[in-house]
Amino acid sequence: MIDKHVKETDRQHTIYEILSADAKDRDRLIVEYKRRQLEAFAPTTRRNYLQILKMFRTWCATQSLDPTPPVSPLTVVAYIDAMAGIIRPTTIETRLWAISELHRSSFLPTPCTHPIVDLALKSVKRKFGASIRQAPPLSKREILEAIRKLGDGRLAIRDKAVLWVASDSWCRASEIVGLKVRDVIPQGDGSSLLHITRSKTDPYGEGDYAYLSRNGSQAVLAWVKMAGLRPHDPLITKSQVRATIAPLDPATISRIMKRCTGREDVSAHSTRVGGVQDALQLGCDLSSIMVAGRWTSPEMPARYGRRLLVSRSAAARVASAHEAH
Numbered sequence: 544m545i546d547k548h549v550k551e552t553d554r555q556h557t558i559y560e561i562l563s564a565d566a567k568d569r570d571r572l573i574v575e576y577k578r579r580q581l582e583a584f585a586p587t588t589r590r591n592y593l594q595i596l597k598m599f600r601t602w603c604a605t606q607s608l609d610p611t612p613p614v615s616p617l618t619v620v621a622y623i624d625a626m627a628g629i630i631r632p633t634t635i636e637t638r639l640w641a642i643s644e645l646h647r648s649s650f651l652p653t654p655c656t657h658p659i660v661d662l663a664l665k666s667v668k669r670k671f672g673a674s675i676r677q678a679p680p681l682s683k684r685e686i687l688e689a690i691r692k693l694g695d696g697r698l699a700i701r702d703k704a705v706l707w708v709a710s711d712s713w714c715r716a717s718e719i720v721g722l723k724v725r726d727v728i729p730q731g732d733g734s735s736l737l738h739i740t741r742s743k744t745d746p747y748g749e750g751d752y753a754y755l756s757r758n759g760s761q762a763v764l765a766w767v768k769m770a771g772l773r774p775h776d777p778l779i780t781k782s783q784v785r786a787t788i789a790p791l792d793p794a795t796i797s798r799i800m801k802r803c804t805g806r807e808d809v810s811a812h813s814t815r816v817g818g819v820q821d822a823l824q825l826g827c828d829l830s831s832i833m834v835a836g837r838w839t840s841p842e843m844p845a846r847y848g849r850r851l852l853v854s855r856s857a858a859a860r861v862a863s864a865h866e867a868h
């Protein structure tokens with residue numbers, strides 16, 4: 544709490560100094576900040592940020608409000624009210640982050656930390672709930688069944704590689720499409736390690752590793768051989784013979800999952816959720832699950848396995864013990 548207060552004090556001091564500076568110096572600093580701001584964002588974050596600002600400005604135009612910083616806290620409150628019940632509170636929070644970042648880029652105080660904005664967001668959560676929608680799980684059993692139904696054509700070989708990588712490694716879609724052939728590191732027992740060079744929780748590329756089983760390794764090597772991929776090529780590419788060798792869009796991984804399993808409700812994230820639930824059913828502890836999925840805290844894997852964890856809670860064990868008598 545003290546550290547947060549110190550940072551806020553320093554930020555306010557920086558804002559004061561900039562606003563007090565010469566107009567030309569201030570304008571140059573703002574331009575340079577905005578350039579570096581977009582460079583520092585991941586491509587997806589940058590795209591979302593710009594899209595959110597476009598939507599905010601469009602909404603302001605329909606309400607005859609000025610979206611130019613500094614934006615009034617009352618404008619932000621009205622924007623929250625307009626989104627309430629239509630989009631999830633977590634999405635509203637993301638949009639508030641973008642508005643805050645817009646103000647930071649001009650070295651202006653953000654209206655999103657105003658108490659009235661905080662109250663508006665709390666009222667939305669109380670009225671509509673603040674639950675986070677979770678991807679439906681895809682278990683290893685379901686993935687293996689889908690793999691068994693695939694044939695031996697070029698598309699099927701590619702899809703088998705995708706399903707094995709997703710279900711063995713618990714990789715996110717962005718991590719799967721980011722893999723290169725050289726990132727598959729064979730092990731002595733026939734399994735492999737996948738070198739994850741960059742991920743959602745590793746934006747600066749410190750790197751990490753994921754597991755790929757023996758069968759998964761064989762499926763991946765079969766695809767690499769069929770597609771004639773070289774070490775520096777993307778591991779997962781389009782299946783067409785003459786297609787340009789380039790990484791797939793992350794959304795394509797979800798489409799592959801839907802098509803191969805016959806389930807329209809699943810996504811690329813479903814194998815992460817299903818993997819956690821499979822692991823909990825086998826008695827794996829949260830620390831080993833965190834290592835497997837490269838989580839830095841137990842919050843998300845615990846949320847994925849909440850239903851299973853409740854059935855194994857102290858209350859469940861007490862009830863089970865007394866049922867035995």
